Amino acid sequence: MSQEDRVPILILSDSPSCTSGLGRITRDLAMRLHSHCSDVFEVAVVGYGGPGSRRLPFREYHLHSIANWLPVELPAVWKDFAGEREGIFMGIWDLSRFWWINSPQAPAHMRQWLQSAKMKKWVYHALDADGPGGKLSTKLAETMKGFDRVLDYSAFSCGVTGNTEHLPHGIDTSVFRSYDRKESKRKFRELGFQSLKEDDFLVGIVATNQARKDWALGIQTCRILLDRGLDVKLWCHTDVLERFWSLPNLIADYGLAGRIVMTDANFTDDQMAQFYSACDVTLGIGLGEGFGYPIFESLACGVPCVHGDYGGAAEHMPPSMKVRPIAYRHEGLYCCERPVFNPEDWADVAEDNKGIVASLPWHIDWSSPTLWESWEQWFRRGL
DSSP, rough: GGGGGSEEEEEEEEOOOSHHHHHHHHHHHHHHHHHHHHTEEEEEEEEEESOOTTOOOEEEEEESOGGGGGOOOHHHHHHHHHHOOOOEEEEEOGGGGGGGGTTTTTOHHHHHHHHHHEEEEEEEEEEOOGGGGOOOOHHHHHHHHTEEEEEEEEEEHHHOOOOOBBBOOOOOOOOOOOOOOOHHHHHEEEEEEOOOOOSSEEEEEESSTTBBOOHHHHHHHHHHHTTTTTEEEEEEEOSSBBSSSSSHHHHHHHTTSSSSSESSSEEEOOHHHHHHHOEEEEEBBBBBOSSSSHHHHHHHHHHHHHHHHHHHHSGGOOOOOOEOOOOEEEETTEEEEEEOOOOHHHHHHHHHTTTTTOOOOOGBBTTTTTHHHHHHHHHHHOO
16 A cells, blocks of 8 residues: 555544553554555544654644534544544543534534544543443433544443453563662662651552542541551652642651652653552552553553552452442542442551562553554455
């Protein structure tokens, strides 16, 4: 196939140069699609957040405004990239951000573009919860109908949507690998965590400050471990300290002042791997995950991660690291089911995994040839 005959595929997601999980998924897939399928696809990405990078080998566009998750620049980006060629528009976001895909409330120029552009619409969508009756919430189900091809993250997600195809993404184990524990703890002291000692029980929590990340559960679990006699120290890595949760207030309320280092810098992946490696255990505090990058980055660095037995991440985790919910509740615009946990149970599992050397499941390691092989087959079948 000549260069001119390749199929343009434009991926909409978080920017591949930003540090979010969606940005990483987009970067991993776009890089591999460009490297292994350039005989049939011409790849471009349009993203939210991130500064851009000259290291990316494909064309990268940026969204300047994303109010209400409406990418008003998308028609212009498609025209610049694809022109009059037939191609593929692929979204890598959760379905709630695509409300405009078949909505009469979308701006006229968006509706006109969606109806007239010569493109197939694909989506690889994150789903971290089911709705009432174990099904997809009505509004999300209507949104999904706007796509020609739907790929789920997990078997859990397929059980909710009724779709039949799912593929996980992977962890780059050439980057996320185990480092020397003593040297890694020294890196924390360089950050100003002077009270951290070699024999402290270091707990790591890597999560954004949003409702779905149960920071209160994580902080309370650390307090319980401290009360049980473990010399607990805590590393919290997040985006902002005050939003849905006030992390400084939680720390004060549970009496953990002086035992914590909080970071919100954009560390490199190599730095993050060293920080994970310093930990004795991490807490995956998401109340349901589509995938859960920090969970599996931790495992790849040899550090056990405690997580709830619910959502997409749980199907890739050993039973010894999962906590069963004690109840469920529903929340939010899309009536998402969320688990409720007893923090004593989390402390039990954290203690049980003390001294354990964890490992990443082979099937979600990008160095496994079968993972990308499955993805490549999926992309090529779409033609």
